[in-house]
Amino acid sequence: MTGFARHQATGTWGQLVWELRTVNHRYLDVSFRLPEPMRALESEFRTRIGRRVARGKCEASLKLDLSAGEQGSLDIDSARLQSLASGIRQVSEAMDVQPPDPLRVLAWPGVVQQAELDQEALNTAALESLDAGLDALAEARQREGDKIDTMLCERADGIESLVVQVTDRLPALRTEWEARLRERLADFKTELDESRIEQEFLLLLNRTDAAEELDRLNAHTQEIRAILKRREPVGRRLDFLIQELNREANTLGSKSQDTEVTRAAVDLKVLIEQMREQVQNVE
Numbered sequence: 001m002t003g004f005a006r007h008q009a010t011g012t013w014g015q016l017v018w019e020l021r022t023v024n025h026r027y028l029d030v031s032f033r034l035p036e037p038m039r040a041l042e043s044e045f046r047t048r049i050g051r052r053v054a055r056g057k058c059e060a061s062l063k064l065d066l067s068a069g070e071q072g073s074l075d076i077d078s079a080r081l082q083s084l085a086s087g088i089r090q091v092s093e094a095m096d097v098q099p100p101d102p103l104r105v106l107a108w109p110g111v112v113q114q115a116e117l118d119q120e121a122l123n124t125a126a127l128e129s130l131d132a133g134l135d136a137l138a139e140a141r142q143r144e145g146d147k148i149d150t151m152l153c154e155r156a157d158g159i160e161s162l163v164v165q166v167t168d169r170l171p172a173l174r175t176e177w178e179a180r181l182r183e184r185l186a187d188f189k190t191e192l193d194e195s196r197i198e199q200e201f202l203l204l205l206n207r208t209d210a211a212e213e214l215d216r217l218n219a220h221t222q223e224i225r226a227i228l229k230r231r232e233p234v235g236r237r238l239d240f241l242i243q244e245l246n247r248e249a250n251t252l253g254s255k256s257q258d259t260e261v262t263r264a265a266v267d268l269k270v271l272i273e274q275m276r277e278q279v280q281n282v283e
Contacts, residue, residue: 001056001144001281005136009129013122014066018133020049022141024280025057035064037119038126045130052134054233055283062126066117141283148278149228152238155271156221159245162264162271163214166252170211173258210255213248217268220245235282242276 005020030049032042049058220241227234227241249272253265 001141001148001283003137003140003144005133005140007129007133007136009125011121011125013118013125014064016065016122016126016129017063018126018129019059019061019063020133020137021059021061022053022056022137025055026280028053028055029057031057031059033059033061035062037066037117037122038062038064041123041126044127048127048130049134052138053283055235060130062130064122145282148281151278152224152228152275155275156224158271159217159221159268162268163217166210166261166264167214169258169260170209173261210252210261213252213255216248217245217252220248233283235279238279238282242272242279245272246276 001022002024003020003022006017008015008017010016028050030046030053032045034042034045045060049060224238224241227237246269249265249268252268253262256262256265
């Protein structure tokens with residue numbers, strides 16, 4: 001299921017920003033982009049995402065700006081700088097050379113003291129921010145899920161309507177098949193065994209009767225509605241039911257000896273394919 005969320009946090013350590021993206025995928029696949037100070041927490045990040053996202057390809061990107069916090073300020077060791085400046089003057093006078101660039105002086109070890117990073121506070125903030133981002137991601141995915149739920153129920157309505165249409169057509173078909181069989185037998189102009197005619201007609205019905213497939217189609221759509229009401233990952237269950245719907249529609253089409261039933265079987269397959277595409281988005 002697709003979704004996007006962004007969450008930002010600030011503190012004495014600076015600023016961090018989580019960006020979370022999910023797209024359709026058969027299984028859960030999580031990938032990270034993390035700054036070096038946060039790589040040690042990748043396992044914990046992965047665990048927390050796994051608790052909230054059961055299916056999909058999830059890209060989690062964390063941006064960290066330490067310059068926005070106290071760690072971004074630079075403290076100059078005045079005593080060491082004075083000592084270094086004195087040495088530079090002596091060298092410059094002795095060798096008659098220009099003094100070095102001030103930036104090179106600042107790069108000298110010990111001249112600039114950078115505030116120590118509070119790693120524990122940063123770790124806590126990163127985890128809390130991730131949880132907040134996952135909350136926002138869940139809301140985005142829920143909104144999409146509600147739309148998919150509506151679409152799947154509409155397609156299930158369409159399937160059930162076609163099932164009713166074919167079911168209503170079956171009694172007339174049986175009458176037509178029997179009449180057609182008797183017409184062909186009458187062409188032989190000979191007396192036939194009525195019981196044998198009944199046997200042949202029953203064999204024909206057995207090969208072409210689709211009542212069982214129609215019952216299963218209805219049962220599957222009812223199960224889909226029940227599954228959609230569950231508050232748990234249901235994508236794989238829906239995958240299986242879509243396969244079963246498609247199998248029944250194929251069987252109905254292969255048994256069909258009537259234009260209306262064949263047309264209904266084709267319409268069924270169109271609806272089922274539309275459902276199959278959307279089910280790939282369901283967690």
